[in-house]
Amino acid sequence: MAREFIHDTDRHRYMLRIDGALVSAADYVQNGDSVSFNHTFTDPKLRGKGYANEVVTFAIDDVEKNTAYRVVPMCWYVGQWFDEHPERASLLTR
DSSP states (O other): OOEEEEEETTTTEEEEEETTEEEEEEEEEEETTEEEEEEEEEOGGGTTSSHHHHHHHHHHHHHHHHOOOEEEEOSHHHHHHHHHOGGGTHHHHO
16 A cells, blocks of 8 residues: 655645545645645545544644744644644744
8 A cells, every 4th residue: 555645835735645546635825924724635435544634744744844834723623633732832833
């Protein structure tokens, strides 16, 4: 099972593909010095397997490592992710 994490900057989307098929994605809008995550999607047939967590973790790691942006969790799932990862809360106010 080939797993591939992708940051598609043209589409403003982080994706998780497994064997070439889109499994989960996190969409965002860049506004000045912030990134607003406004939608998270997981294929309904594959929900409950942690894929959304994986793609959001990949996205947040990328923002932290490669930018100076702060994160605005407009999507309920991304907000919940930060509730479950309080050690990453500095990204919300950086």
